[in-house]
Amino acid sequence: MRIDPYLFFDGRAEEALHFYRDALHGEVQMLMRYGESPSEPDSPQCLPEDAASKIQHAMLAVGDQLLMLSDGVPLGHGFHGHAISLQYGALDEAKRA
Numbered sequence: 795m796r797i798d799p800y801l802f803f804d805g806r807a808e809e810a811l812h813f814y815r816d817a818l819h820g821e822v823q824m825l826m827r828y829g830e831s832p833s834e835p836d837s838p839q840c841l842p843e844d845a846a847s848k849i850q851h852a853m854l855a856v857g858d859q860l861l862m863l864s865d866g867v868p869l870g871h872g873f874h875g876h877a878i879s880l881q882y883g884a885l886d887e888a889k890r891a
Contacts, residue, residue, distance in 0.1 A: 795891070796881035798859070802866040807849040811863050820856040825849065828865075 803810045814820055829846030848865040862879060882888040 795883075795887065796860075798862055798879045798881060800862040800864070800879050802864050805848060805865050807852065807863045807865040811849070811852050811854060814854055814856075814861060814863075818854075818856045818861075820854040820861070823853040823855045823860070825852045 801810070811822065811825070815822060826849075827846065828848050828850045831850055845865075850864060852863045854861045854863065860879075880888070880891065882891065
């Protein structure tokens with residue numbers, strides 16, 4: 795099992811991503827903005843207009859570790875600052891946990 799931190803930056807994820815990339819000599823593995831996220835054809839778009847350029851999900855590789863970042867959910871639900879992502883090699887391991 796692998797445990798990866800997932801940090802939420804309340805609209806400042808891009809700044810944090812650049813800081814951690816430079817300070818930790820990391821490599822951006824993935825970056826998706828809210829405006830790039832695929833949507834269901836029949837579902838209403840419920841994000842504010844200015845959310846399109848915000849980071850929905852980014853992954854920064856630092857050695858063999860991952861740091862995941864996001865601007866959070868820009869819907870006025872508040873931000874909690876962090877989460878933990880558990881990565882399992884097999885479905886039965888994940889179900890057992």
